[in-house]
Amino acid sequence: MKTINITLPDNSVKVVEMGTSGGDIAMSIGEGLYRASIAVKANGEMQDLHTPLNQDATLEIITSKSDEAHHILMHSAAHLLAQSIKEIFPTAKIAIGPALIDRFYYDIDVEETINEDILVQLEKKMKEISKRNLQVKRKVFPRNDALDLFKKLNEDYKVEIISELDESEEISAYGQGDFIDLCRGPHVPSTGKIKFFKLLSSAGAYWRGDEKNKMLQRIYGTAWFSKEELNNFLHTLEEAKKRDHRKLGKELGLFAFDYEVGPGLPLWLPNGTIMVDELEALAKETEDNADYMRVRTPHLTKGILYERSGHLEHYKESMYPAMDVDGIDYYVKPMNCPHHHKIFSATPKSYRDLPYRLAEYGTCYRYEKSGQLFGLMRVRSMQMNDAHIYCTKKQFKEEFLNVCQMYLYYFEIFGIEKYQMRLSLHDPADLGGKYVDEPELWLETEQSVREALNEGGINYVEIPGEAAFYGPKIDVQVWSAIGREFTLATNQVDFVIPGKFNLKYVGEDGGEKTPLCIHRAPLSTHERFIGFLIEHFGGDFPLWLAPQQVVILPVSDKYLDYALQVKNCFKEKGIRVKIDQRGEKIGAKIRDAELMKVPIMLIVGEKEVEKKTVSVRRRHEGDLGAQGCDTFSDELKLEITERKRGKSNSQN
């Protein structure tokens, strides 16, 4: 009998018979370990507990504690769901069913519409199959046998997947009871391991994500190793709903939609407008310090401008249709760049004028497909924190890096810690198609972007094939409270359009040259950024950003005169302050101010009138005692000017 050496993570070596499984080894260490085991990692590769080991290996046993095990569990839960579907709807065809970070799904092709009732039915069936505790067995076939098997089962989607694999490839499938699914694995050893799960929702999804293909039905679910983890997850989902910017936007009176105005066209209410103005003030101050110049451009423009820019060629479906004005096509602008280019070329430029930085909170309109509108995060009218930087090749690296550092400056102010910078690169195979045919320029520019980022110590990931048609770009991804992913900021290089607009500057040598252009929007759009901030802070804004900063609560209307004096003291310093004049008791006034998330409450009654003070109650901190009007308003003024984050909203 041949033996093999198995090295465990503590470097101890076990000599076992060839063909021993990872599960056997776990068992030999201890039964408790065996019961907690989900899979093993042999020489760094994940495999099933039952899979025989046929050579020397370093072995790590994956127990339910790890993220990897959780991933396997959810993948197995997806199989359990598919099996339940097949038992209830034998003619259903199954497509794919992967695990995501905290949930899994399975795409199926079935006549019946999957509704709430069916989800309940399926969940019941899943519980039943889990109780059967079926062994999950891996089988390996030659490609053609696998093809025959899934053809016989009428699993057209599986057949399609297999037939695209290489002839020589071995195909693995996992069986449990009568059910078999094409799959790489690994999986939990038996269905009994999948105990705590819930089906969450159903939705449509195109086969292979292509809108030309048939739409399948996707069922989402989640699975965990313990009831507690499952409940925690469901609770987190509930909590996230409370932070949803659409809900908070309504409650706090920030913005509204009206069907007579139109979908995706938000109305900024007075409270929301205050936030917009604050954000804009921050941007103007920051851009002013970085030597940007502000400009203004019209919303409406002749089609010829967008022919020149290439928007009509590349971007037409996202533009509102043309309107006929005196026989000429006009469009509402989807972007500000062409206008800024026109400003650049309005006066002659020398190399001494570069970098030439033009900034505008320009209003753009894009015809987004109705199904993709989403609160403030995806709208049809938006105001972009836009700027275009025209510079020489030599200046490019520094300018690009400065923009990236501007993002980080903003993120620091708002306490945004969870984000990802993505460097989108071109695909050389698509030159002349999706990308302008300038192979050397692409490589050169991409390299200098990399260098800029590396020199600035900025972490990023590279995404090939995602660049704009005119150059590489950096996108900053963030996640909303309800888990949706968004591109927030963007920083794009453009080496094409300046040429199309015939932009020139006179160089040191007296010759004409074309500048590079950097498009950048660190604060995204008002709409998306504020939508994101609402969720980020859960409506609990830092003082400087809060629509209502201070509310004065007179204990009774006997103290209204004094309240008015207090109000003036704060108002004079530019602090946003109101008096709650209603005939309510103080407890009710406090409650309402708390619900509106007003950061500072000033209670005034007999004591305060006598001593000329205010009783300060700060959100999340409670009663802070009496303070003089002048000292306290000065203190607040300072906090506002410095744009500090409060105790309650410094984490996230």
Place this chain on the structure above:
RNA sequence: GCCAUUGUAGCUCAGCUGGCCAGAGCGGCUGAUUUGUAAUCAGCGGGUCGGGGGUUCGAAUCCCUCCAAUGGCUCCA
């Protein structure tokens, strides 16, 4: 755009297996109360039951259609 779900008062929701004048709580308004750190009491308003069409003696309720929102797919700031 596609698949599914939903749409009743300013907000949150009940009613919807067709049938008494369509309900509740909160908010609003009026009055009383003059209040000390998360809800004072009473009264009064308020709805083309998303729009249009149909079935029916009769429609918030059933059917069709349009609009909008929601969950996804695809795409993006």
